Amino acid sequence: MRSQRIVKRRHYDVIIVGAGPVGGYLARKFREEKFDVLILEEHNQIGRPFQCAGLVNPKSMERVDAYETVLTPIWGARMHSPSGISVLIGSPDEIRTWSVCRKLFDETVVKQALEAGADILLSSRPVSAEVKHDGVELLVSVKGEELPFACKLLCGADGAHSWVRRTFKLGRIKEMMIGFQIEVTGYPGIEGRLDMYTGEEVSPGFFAWAIPSGETTRIGTWTLPDRLGGRSCEDLLIRLQNHPLWKDRFADCREVGRFCGPIPAGMIQRPLAERIAVFGDAAGQCKPTTGGGIGKGFEAVDRLVPALADSIRMDDLSADRMYHLTRLLEPMRKEQARSKALRDAFLTESSDKELDEMFKIWARPDVTALIDEFGDIENPIPLGLKMLKDIPEFRRLTAKAAKALIWG
Numbered sequence: 001m002r003s004q005r006i007v008k009r010r011h012y013d014v015i016i017v018g019a020g021p022v023g024g025y026l027a028r029k030f031r032e033e034k035f036d037v038l039i040l041e042e043h044n045q046i047g048r049p050f051q052c053a054g055l056v057n058p059k060s061m062e063r064v065d066a067y068e069t070v071l072t073p074i075w076g077a078r079m080h081s082p083s084g085i086s087v088l089i090g091s092p093d094e095i096r097t098w099s100v101c102r103k104l105f106d107e108t109v110v111k112q113a114l115e116a117g118a119d120i121l122l123s124s125r126p127v128s129a130e131v132k133h134d135g136v137e138l139l140v141s142v143k144g145e146e147l148p149f150a151c152k153l154l155c156g157a158d159g160a161h162s163w164v165r166r167t168f169k170l171g172r173i174k175e176m177m178i179g180f181q182i183e184v185t186g187y188p189g190i191e192g193r194l195d196m197y198t199g200e201e202v203s204p205g206f207f208a209w210a211i212p213s214g215e216t217t218r219i220g221t222w223t224l225p226d227r228l229g230g231r232s233c234e235d236l237l238i239r240l241q242n243h244p245l246w247k248d249r250f251a252d253c254r255e256v257g258r259f260c261g262p263i264p265a266g267m268i269q270r271p272l273a274e275r276i277a278v279f280g281d282a283a284g285q286c287k288p289t290t291g292g293g294i295g296k297g298f299e300a301v302d303r304l305v306p307a308l309a310d311s312i313r314m315d316d317l318s319a320d321r322m323y324h325l326t327r328l329l330e331p332m333r334k335e336q337a338r339s340k341a342l343r344d345a346f347l348t349e350s351s352d353k354e355l356d357e358m359f360k361i362w363a364r365p366d367v368t369a370l371i372d373e374f375g376d377i378e379n380p381i382p383l384g385l386k387m388l389k390d391i392p393e394f395r396r397l398t399a400k401a402a403k404a405l406i407w408g
C-alpha cells in the first residue's frame with residue numbers, strides 16, 4: 001500500500017502517530033465516531049519493517065475481519081520440557097489462533113481506516129508538539145519538509161519506543177522483553193500445530209516457538225534482558241537449533257528472514273494526559289504470557305474511544321478528565337498483573353528441574369483434558385486458577401501467585 005490521497009488540511013480532530021495495526025484500528029474507530037483523522041507514518045509503506053510471530057487471536061480477528069491475511073489456522077501445540085517431555089494439546093475441531101502474513105494484516109487494518117475516510121501521510125513523523133488550551137500544535141516532517149498541523153487530540157500508536165510517550169513524559173514501560181525470530185523453510189512441523197520449547201538454554205524463563213506460517217515456519221525466542229547472562233537472543237536460537245534433542249528438526253532449515261524487537265508488557269501509569277493518549281505497544285499493553293500485543297492494543301482502543309469521543313464533543317480533554325478516563329483501562333491492568341503472576345509461578349521463576357516436574361503432570365491425560373477445556377490463548381487466568389485449585393501438585397505454586405492474583 002504505497003498510495004495516499006493528497007492531504008491539504010492542517011487541522012484535524014485527531015492525529016495518530018503510527019500506522020501499525022493499533023494505529024490503523026484506532027483511526028477507523030475515530031472515523032466511526034465521525035471525527036476528522038490523520039495518521040502519520042514514518043516509513044514509506046505500511047507493515048514494513050515488522051517484528052512479529054504473526055499470531056492473531058480469534059477475538060482480534062473478528063474485530064477487523066481480516067481472514068484473507070491468514071496463512072495457517074492454528075488449532076494446537078506441542079510443548080517440550082527442557083529434558084524433552086512432550087505435551088500435546090488442542091484438536092483440529094477448534095481454531096485457537098490465526099497465523100497471518102503480518103504485512104498484509106497491517107495493510108488491511110490501515111486500509112479499513114482509509115476507506116472509512118481517514119487521511120494518511122507516509123514518510124512523516126512529528127518533530128515537535130505542544131499542548132495549548134484549545135488543541136495540540138505540531139510540527140511534522142513530511143518527506144523532509146517541516147509543516148505545521150493542529151488537532152484536538154494527539155494519539156501515539158507509535159510502538160515500543162513511542163515518541164509521543166517520551167515527549168509527553170507519560171511514564172516507563174514496567175516490563176520489556178526482547179524477542180528474536182527467523183523465518184525458515186524446511187522445518188518438519190505439523191500443519192496447524194505450533195511447537196514450544198522451554199529451558200534455560202533456549203529461552204530463560206520463557207519459551208521458544210516454531211509457528212507454521214504457510215510455506216514457511218517462524219522460529220523465535222524471547223526473554224527478559226537480565227536473564228540473558230551475557231548471551232544474545234540470537235545465541236539462544238542457535239542453541240535451540242543445535243540442541244541434542246531437537247537438532248534433527250532444524251537440519252534442513254533454510255533462513256529466509258530475521259526479525260528482532262522489544263515486547264513491552266507492563267502498562268504505563270499514565271497512558272492519558274491533557275489532549276494526549278497512547279495505545280498498544282506505546283502504552284506497554286502486550287500480554288506477559290505470550291508477548292501478543294495486537295489483541296490488547298485493540299482492546300484498549302475499544303475501551304477508550306467512546307469516552308474519548310464524548311470528551312472531544314464536550315471539548316473537555318483536560319488533565320482531570322483524562323486522569324478520570326484512565327480508570328477504563330484498570331481491568332486490563334489487573335489482568336496483565338494476574339497473567340504475569342501466573343506466568344512467573346508456572347514458568348519464569350521455575351528451574352529446568354521444576355519445569356520437567358510440571359511437564360510430567362501436564363502430560364497426564366486428565367490434566368491435558370483440563371488444558372484443552374480451559375486453555376485460552378487470550379485469557380490464561382481461568383486455566384491457571386483451575387490448575388492451582390484442582391491439581392494438588394501445583395498447590396505449592398499458589399503462595400507464589402496468590403498475592404498478585406488477589407491484589408493485582
Ligand SMILES: Cc1cc2nc3c(=O)[nH]c(=O)nc-3n(C[C@H](O)[C@H](O)[C@H](O)COP(=O)(O)OP(=O)(O)OC[C@H]3O[C@@H](n4cnc5c(N)ncnc54)[C@H](O)[C@@H]3O)c2cc1C
Pocket residue numbers: 017018019020021022023040041042043047051052053054055056124125126157158159160162163178179180181220259260261262263279280281282286291292293294295297
Ligand atoms: C519477535 C516478536 C514476535 C511477536 N509476535 C507477536 C504475535 O505473534 N502476536 C501479537 O499479537 N504480537 C506479537 N508481537 C508484538 C507485536 O508485534 C506488537 O505488539 C504490535 O506490533 C503492536 O502494534 P502497535 O500498532 O502498537 O505498534 P507497531 O506495530 O510497532 O506500529 C507502530 C507504527 O508506528 C510507526 N512509528 C513509530 N514511531 C513513529 C514516529 N515517530 N512517527 C511516525 N510513525 C512512527 C512505526 O513505523 C509503525 O508502523 C511480537 C513482537 C516481537 C518482537
